[in-house]
Amino acid sequence: MKNLTFVLFIALTILGCAPKRDLVYFSNLSNVSNDQIQKAADIKLQKNDQLSISLTSLNTEYNVLFASANANNSNTPINSKGGFRVNNAGNINLPLVGEIKVEGLNLEEAQDLITKVLRKQIKDPYVDLQLVNFKVTVLGEVNHPASLNVPGEQINILEALGMAGDMTVFGRRENVLVIREEDGIRNMTRLNLNDKNIYNSPYFHLKQNDIIYVEPDKSKEKQVNNTLLPIISTCVSAVAVILTVILR
Template identity: 80%
Template structure:
């Protein structure tokens, strides 16, 4: 009987020593801190981006022409806004000026380039340029996985997770995968959201078309696979039977 009690005690100790999940974001952050904020990278225009180009000038006919072309060039308005699509050559085709190369430029650089082209035909044109299809995709162990339209020009990882309903308790906060494609190259990195140093990663501030994947932990895998749920029970029963058999034989 003493052997059986000892075996059960050892079993409880082993279960108590099982690794515990850290569900706290930035758990190594001190109670008070003063750190320099990392600036979000400047947005660069990419192929397949959708740009809203609004012209304001003294010539109302030109203004209407731009507004009409802006609407007609977009089959899928985003957030109620239409726009000119950046083609595979990295250009947008605008009324009166034709195709302009905008890929790789910031919005300010592209805006200045369009204004310079329009000045050849219009006096004192003003152009408002916006990216209307900035989206990121959040999948995996979050409450509301989705492709998220970003109402602005920047979003960080925490904001994207918040828009997706935050991670479930099964999401690995220490192993969040960010997938990014730039210049035809796919880059992937894993971020640890338990660590405050994640702020310093160039992947903390997301770019358009980034994909965030939250990996499930082993507890979720056991829920999905019933055979794995049975294994600990079977192992415990076998161990208990072995202990009982040893006691009886003695």
């Protein structure tokens, strides 16, 4: 009996040594918080961005021509949503005007530029421009890792994690990696989602093609790499049942 009790004590001690973890987002948030919200940075158009561009003007023939080219552009690869791809030179190839440099412009600037160029040939053109292949990728300790197509042009890291099914209990909320490529430079930063100051980070609002990696906790590593812990847990349960029966 003493031996069984000693084994049970040792096993429970080992299982109880796992470090406590903070699984709550913004755990340092007080009951009331009136923080200044940081505005999302404008999206800058990049190579291989896919743009949906519609034209409305007093010239119906041009409208139809533009709509047809937008839906089935034979000169530029398109995705399933249609549109015009920003080529390797940073240009889009439009009917009536040819190539226009849009790389590095935000959506509003690109729309204004296209409208200005079309106004030389069309009376009162109205141009609507949308980015149709905005995506981010979420990997690691989330329930549904995937590349996510983003409706619209804005998404923050919490929304992306939500679209990926949120973190698992093994995800390290205090050490989330964001990988971003801009102008040929790869930037990597780690974010602490337990800290309310995450809102002030330029990486809180995600950009086109950002990658979010949720690192697993050490307990997950031990679970995958070490089969001893499940065996101990099973033995503890069996010993506990036996002791319960004997002590009765």
